[in-house]
Amino acid sequence: MNKILKLAIAVAGSVIVGLGSAQADPKGKKVAFLITSPTNPFIAELTKNFVAKANSFGMEVTTFNTPFDVALQSQQVDDAIARKFDMIAIIAAAEGAIVPAMTRARDAKMPVIMVNTPPRAGTADLYLTFVGEDHTELGRIAGQGVVQALKENGRDSGRVALITGSLQEGVGPRRVVGFKEALKALPKVQIVATEDAKWDTAASERIAGQLYARFAPTGGLDVLYGMADNQTVAAIKAAEAANIPLGTKKGELIVVGSNCLRQGIEMIKAGKQYSTSVQIPARTGERSAELAADYFNGKTVPKEVILPVELVTKANVEKWEKPCSF
Structure with missing residues (x-):
């Protein structure tokens, strides 16, 4: 009787182990990837690389x-839960508004990977991991570029305008905080305008034109910070249309950006943009997919993966020209 019982337990145990091993495999797992704007070049490149890498794991x-649209994204989370996806990866449209939907995902035992847009403080129990850059640091780097550009030409003051990404998203506000921190090195530098263009190129060009016209009667702007390089290129285009000289000398408009898009790299090489910063969507997308595969393989996944950043100027642009070629 004891032998039979032991045999039954052994068989049951082997079945359990076998089922566990079968489940610890990313092949065939279904992932819902919730993104913001697919027409934005950064998001488009990130999405493409996430999908390709995830597909490579099966x-x-x-x-x-x-x-x-925060209401639509919340509905998409509910949709993913109802359709019984194995995981949700999400670039949140708004860090606060997505919390109730993430709570529902947790209650449904649906693992969530936060991509690019940082999670709200105090929500660590709602997601598996966050993958992306330190956006406060990215803002600080952009501000350091401004300080560096001004100091190179003996300037210690100036009027700065910001054309930002979505300020409800979580990324934009953090970059603004970091940018302001860096500008404290030059107390006479003033931020005179902050305009939300939601990362959109056309809106950024329109807003830049309006800013140039608004400040022209009082001497113009000294610095324009476009939060992503598609926005800085739009601002440069608007400046050229308004016959505003670009550069770092007194009387020239200093333009700094972020995200290291190909257009920004080209503008730095041409001397029309002073700096950008490293934020490469391919690595974010690929790393997120790798962590999803690790989870399905039964590996321990870190709570956050913060990707390294760096200021890019004419001095080191060749180093980043290829990685920033999207």
């Missing part, structure tokens, strides 16, 4: 997009 990815 995962199936369904992409849902929303033009920063």
Whole structure:
């Protein structure tokens, strides 16, 4: 009787182990990837690389997009839960508004990976991991570029305008905080305008034109910070249309950006943009997919993966020209 019982336990145990091993495999797992704007070059490149890398592990990815419509994104989370996806990866349209939907995902035992947009403080129990850069540091780097550009030409003051990404998203506000911190090195530098263009190129060009016209009667702007390089290129285009000289000398407009898009790299090489900073969507997308595979393989996943950043100017642009070629 004891032998039979032991045999039964051994068989049951082997079945349990076998089931565990079968489940610890990313192949065939279905991932819902919720993104913001698919027309934004950064998001488009990140999405492409996430999908490709996930597919290489055998995962199936369904992409849902929303033009920063928080209600729609919340509904998409509920959709993913109802359709019994194995995981949700999400670039949140708004760090605060997504919390109730993430709570529902947790209650449904649906693992969530936060991508690029940092999670709100105090929500660590709602997600598996966050993958992305320190956006406060990215803002600080952009501000350091401004300070550096001004100091190179013996300037210690200036009027600065910001054209930002979405300020409800979580990324934008953090970059503004970091940018302001860096500018404290030059107390006479003033931020005179902050305009939310939601990362959009056309809106950024329109806003830049309006800013140039607004400040022209009082001597113009000294610095324009475009939060992403598609925005800085738009601002440069508007400056050229308004016959505003670009550069770092007194009387010239200093333009700094971020995200190291190909256009920004080209503008730095041409001397029209002073700096950008390293934020490469391919690595964010690929790393996020790798962590999803690690989770399905039964590995321990770190709570956050913060990707390294660096200021890019003409001095080191060649180093980043290829990685920033999207």
